[in-house]
Amino acid sequence: MPQLFRRRTNGYVQLFLALVALVVLLAGVALTLNGSPYNTGQNAIPEQPVPFSHQHHVGGLGIDCQYCHTSVDRSSFAGLPDTQTCMTCHSQLWTNADMLAPVRQSLAREEPIEWTRVHDLPDYVYFNHQMHINNGVGCESCHGRVDRMPLMRQDKPLTMKWCLDCHRDPGPRLRPRDKVTAMGYSPESGRSDEEYLKLYDIHTDRMTECTTCHR
16 A cells, blocks of 8 residues: 655654744743742832831731721721821831931921732722722731731732632621731631621622723
8 A cells, every 4th residue: 555644754753842842831830920920929028218117016016907007997998007107106106217317307307108919900900998998808818927027028819719709709708897807816616607608788790891900
């Protein structure tokens, strides 16, 4: 029987299979990198003008989140404290500490401290702190145990998948409104996820619509 294909056809087939394997490998690497801390910024600790310790202020001194982030329950932004807030204490405590020099300079020049954003979402993502806080989502659900962080870091991946996991099933993350800023919160016995959804009038069927987060 005459040969239907030339001998070099085998080489073409092998080359094609090698290219397919390479594409699959590259796709796997891309997917892995896309969800990795290298790309998401998870656990990254950006340099700040002042090495502010949430561990000391929140965990040690027991200062509530809203003492500094005053607009978190009435604005889409959590808000950063102005220098006067810092100086409420530091006009009396650690007044000559070198690490607080930028704070004193900010007060003298009447210029805000230029903090580096830790949780930096893309421009096409709409996130509203007010909506989350007033519907029983705790600060630590997104920011982690800041009371254990000597320096602030991004504790969660903040990927679309991570957000959707909560939007599809928010019940386990909900808590009483007066416990929103509590660190290390333990769910109350006797109150189900469904009760929290009813309490805050949360409709999960609307929470995965594109326009919820992309406006």
